[in-house]
Amino acid sequence: MSELYEKLRPHIERQFALDCALTLYSWDNETLAPKDAMENTAKIIGTLSAQAYGALVNDEVRTLLASLREPKEFDVLSSVEQSIVKKLNKNFDRLEKIPANEYRAYSELTAKAGSIWAKAKTENDFAAFAPSLKEIVSYQKKFAAYTKKPEMSLYDAMLDENEEGILTRELDIFFEKIKETVVPLLKKVVAKNDTVNKDYNSRHFPVERQKEFCRFLAEYIGFDFNRGVMAESAHPFTTNLHNHDVRITNHFYENNLESAMFSVIHEGGHALYELGVDDALTLTPVGGGTSMGVHESQSRFYENILGRSEAFWKPLFGKLQENYPEVLSGVDLKDFIRGINKAEPGPIRTEADELTYPLHIIIRYEIEKMLMEDLISVDELPRVWNEKYKEYLGVTPKNDTEGVLQDVHWSGGAFGYFPSYAIGNAVAAQIYAYMHNEVNVKECLEKGNLIPIREYLREHIHCFGSTKNMNELLIAMTGEPLNAEYYTKYLTEKYTKLYLE
């Protein structure tokens, strides 16, 4: 046992507890808090954030971490302790460069901005959100300038926060490869797609029945309601407090069958990741998923690779039909599978099919890059957004609500996050390509037993929390680091088989 580590432990506990309280606040704000609470609540969040900052950035922790960097001290730590110390070093080095008062003001700002954005979106009023967004962008740039490595651009520093080492240089190549495949493939598919009739999707699906079916789906993929809950929010998301308390939300539309169903499978995938973290890691700084990209690989694996496959629905489609008597009669499994995979360029990312989805991400990536390089201003965002949608998807949002205001991310300061969705798709496809060696995925799905799939992911990814990074996980599982080929191959094969043969 390391004496130094034992001295560090209460600091770790304090910071973790404060972070956890902030997570609970954020959950509560998204799901329940009354609308006029935010002004006061933001002050409380600011104060708690300042305490979380101070729990890490203080002289005692600085001294302890410095001593623990010495090999003779570091080497005697257990491997979990080593991971924690490494993570703390990283967090400490970053955080101490940000002035405490700015950190606190930024926390208050983003706590408030969520409801300002939500109101602006409802009222189609970008101008009402723009002042907050300008402040957030300005803080983001300042923080990136404080913390970035000398060779990095500001946007690279933000990307690095989300997926270590996957910067614009890597992403430019990555997205180029995706474009090369997706743009021509999409053209061909769309030409055939018109024959796919998915009118059924906008029939009437009572919300209470949707809720029941979504609850069933969550359990079906392996979500444990003794260790998690499901609630509602404007946008579906997942929150984890620890590995025995993981929460997903959903949003229900009476005239949309797919939306809530695929959201629950998506968020369920995130949740399985957090529920699968080892007990020895939870309640520590390495107790959550390792990166946004790996997180999205789990959610999008469940949502798309499993959830939009025929094998997944084979044992379930009858139950789905029964859940909406008459509404789905006359739709057979084949129609349904073609329906849920229909590629249709549209303005909304979260409603996008698997093929147009990466184009939504590329648009955001390019816009964020321009914004952070000062090539465009916040005020120009609506125009640039619409131009990019025209260019990549051939659609023009009919207003800012379905355009630049559609996503919550920027209101929380999540710049550099969007690429994670595309990275996640690629990681998922790569894992999927190798998973077959150990698990007969198709058979599991057709038999309605998804546990072996969850267990495979738990054993190779989930249990490690953030003690290993994306490429360490991928190399251990697949023998190679991130390789976009698997993703482009997966899309090509899937869509060729569905519509082009």
Place this chain on the structure above:
Amino acid sequence: MSELYEKLRPHIERQFALDCALTLYSWDNETLAPKDAMENTAKIIGTLSAQAYGALVNDEVRTLLASLREPKEFDVLSSVEQSIVKKLNKNFDRLEKIPANEYRAYSELTAKAGSIWAKAKTENDFAAFAPSLKEIVSYQKKFAAYTKKPEMSLYDAMLDENEEGILTRELDIFFEKIKETVVPLLKKVVAKNDTVNKDYNSRHFPVERQKEFCRFLAEYIGFDFNRGVMAESAHPFTTNLHNHDVRITNHFYENNLESAMFSVIHEGGHALYELGVDDALTLTPVGGGTSMGVHESQSRFYENILGRSEAFWKPLFGKLQENYPEVLSGVDLKDFIRGINKAEPGPIRTEADELTYPLHIIIRYEIEKMLMEDLISVDELPRVWNEKYKEYLGVTPKNDTEGVLQDVHWSGGAFGYFPSYAIGNAVAAQIYAYMHNEVNVKECLEKGNLIPIREYLREHIHCFGSTKNMNELLIAMTGEPLNAEYYTKYLTEKYTKLYLE
């Protein structure tokens, strides 16, 4: 502006933010958290509690408070600041006597005990709860011993925490007076009560319709859903985070019309108190209701004095009938008023009528006193409980679930709290007797406009938060301190008029 106070301010903010986070955790645990989360969550709560303790009990605060006790420093403070400093002194003096590690362990213990109690209650298994209860009792005694004034008994110290200065000496007299009135009155009323048929109350009332009606009732009495929310929990309760975020819960039974309806009026009364606290006080240590007794005076004023009166239901009864088509036809307003006021000795406090209610409190008061004076042990509680119910109410609980396990309070360490319910009744009756001078309560109720009533209470009680104590408020409003006569007179007149004339 006081320099010393400005130095104190960040300490106050830190402690308040931590307390608020703990309140949010407690809300979350009661309403939503998954059942297997508690083991981990209790550790987080323990850590946060220790930080809240340390945010107040530290050398810097000690020095600042000591300096601020000097008249030349204290006198220059604003009156709000003076109230805050007084409250902090009180909290500091108490808390510093409790060792930090015990405070933390106790916080963890009570965080966990709630779910242990809930399970024990469901499973009618007192033995499963007894070990936790023993630990809690033992901590309560220790803390009381640390903090009490020399002349106080342990139980007096606990009572003093809930209602300053209302100790066993006062309560013995208070309860004696109530018994003198209630016991003979109840006998007479029960003899006549048999003629009151309230079979309608156990008909079928769909939960969704109950929820709608309860939401309506909350708004009707003045609850603002922009500054509050309503959720569900095993036992109805009210939580306040600040004066723009006040939360009430309810519990719905399909075959009980009254339960949820009177709960929402009761919790609504608590909530109006917290919503009415002045903006200058919220987010400070004097930003909540002043005491448990005054809090219960507000809830029980709304629930009983207003909510069980004929004038209250005159404009509402038609709407209630419409809400449950056919189920309530054949019941007229007079029947209903006699029904909701029917005095029936029963085993459950929260379902008790206004006349038997104080007897439930007296039972708990006597039991707590014996327990804290070591006259009985935790293991003897079920037996003593049942004996007291036989003695005071002539009923024997059919098991511990409806006996000693019925209330949540002890699992949270709330000893000395129960008398607040009776004090609240008495305060409410006293306020009511004087309120007539300024507000025509009957006319407000009959016209369906309850705002003048809320405004009266806001102006004379709510706005002050805890800057004034119970007797200061009462003297300002009624010219005298707490006087139980108003309560016994109110009960006698009400029940005589209803059943004995």
